[in-house]
């Protein structure tokens with residue numbers, strides 16, 4: 128179950144009911160207050176936090192967490208994992224626990240919650256449909272060659288432990304962040320302003336939305352709960368060749384409609400209209416060529 132980011136404010140009725148009706152609840156939440164709140168919902172809440180330890184591989188931690196939950200499932204109990212945010216977003220344990228339970232013949236289900244990503248869009252006023260939005264785990268972003276699109280947003284998760292190959296650390300440090308800056312410098316200018324974002328986890332707190340140039344990132348305060356948002360650095364570039372192909376298709380459709388209107392062609396029997404997918408009916412009111420061009424230039428969504 129996802130319990131959302133903010134204590135008591137983001138949990139859905141289905142997640143709440145599942146927690147209340149379970150035999151046992153395992154909790155992996157963002158802070159001790161949230162854990163106390165969870166304990167008010169159920170008498171047997173077992174924290175998964177003690178499985179984490181500095182210097183211990185998170186792979187071992189995750190294995191142990193899954194095993195703890197599965198042991199209760201095998202014992203015939205209704206088990207619920209309550210995870211902060213959305214249990215399926217940048218979260219390995221819920222996905223693996225569900226897959227393992229199903230592989231062993233048990234029923235398992237994931238209930239979404241409000242994630243850090245959702246809060247980020249609301250707090251920072253970003254619409255991912257505006258110019259697009261790329262999400263990467265920060266270390267994976269460094270370890271592998273990715274094709275960054277600097278005309279879209281870039282969101283880097285787990286930036287506080289960027290570069291940790293051992294998956295044992297709670298923080299890396301300036302030297303690792305300098306490598307991240309070096310990588311980002313391939314696509315962004317050094318003065319490009321990014322945001323360090325931390326959603327509020329209690330209603331009385333404010334989110335952290337600290338802006339700074341990339342050149343100052345190495346010395347910044349990056350924590351386990353920090354997500355970094357890199358806004359676009361360049362404008363969208365129109366694909367003129369593709370636009371021309373679309374215009375030609377539009378012209379063909381428009382011409383058929385005109386012919387049907389003037390009686391040269393029977394629109395009702397025309398089931399071979401040359402639309403992009405070939406299977407769509409002729410829209411009753413096609414936009415004019417000028418309107419279609421105007422619309423193609425509008426890259427935002429409704």
Ligand SMILES: C[S@@+](CC[C@H](N)C(=O)[O-])C[C@H]1O[C@@H](n2cnc3c(N)ncnc32)[C@H](O)[C@@H]1O
Pocket residue numbers: 132157211212213214215216217218241242243244283284285286287324325326327328351352353354355
């Ligand atoms: C293991 S992921 C868990 C994400 C979580 N499942 C969710 O739905 O948001 C941990 C990462 O989520 C992000 N995160 C966690 N808490 C956050 C918060 N309060 N504000 C912003 N990002 C947060 C950070 O990037 C952090 O390194």
